[in-house]
Amino acid sequence: MIGQVFWLTHAVLFLLALVGFACLALSMIRHQEDLFGHALNALLTRGLRAAGWLFLLLALWLAAASMGWSFGLTVYSGHTSAAAGLAFIALLVKSHNRERKRGRR
Template sequence: MMLVFALMLCVPAFACLAMAMERHQETLFGALLSAAASRVLRCAGWSALFVALWLAVAGKGWALGLVWYSGCTSLGAGIVYGLLIVFAKRMSAR
């Protein structure tokens, strides 16, 4: 069960990291966020990734946990990247 939580944490973690980038802020919000808001998003994203790592290692041990974590981060980043592409295409179509 902890492994599923690790996977579920990776998607919002990468979403926070993406929203902390100026390029994605302009795409998503139409304006830049404050430096403090970007810092909070960046800290939240990295914290969630560390918690996901802890959950994966606690669930499977260091050997398989790191492999599982690598898969979770790849899948989470891919999902966020795909959603950013879809959102940018929809915003440019308007």
């Protein structure tokens, strides 16, 4: 049972970090224009930025509360690195697919 909770904590940490970085990416005008074709309004952009930081802080709190500060910060660093990398790769793939579609027309 304890092992299942341990892995569930890791999964939740990774998902919180991934959603946080996705929100931060979507709060950038460049990515908004790439994904939606236009910039979102300023209120929504600020909300996405705040939500991104909130998700990352929530992940930090969960890591520290469940694993202690020393191991929790180490785990947090790993999960945020992996989540940031995945968000970055997703943006690259989306941009590459969009460029391929433009080239076919």
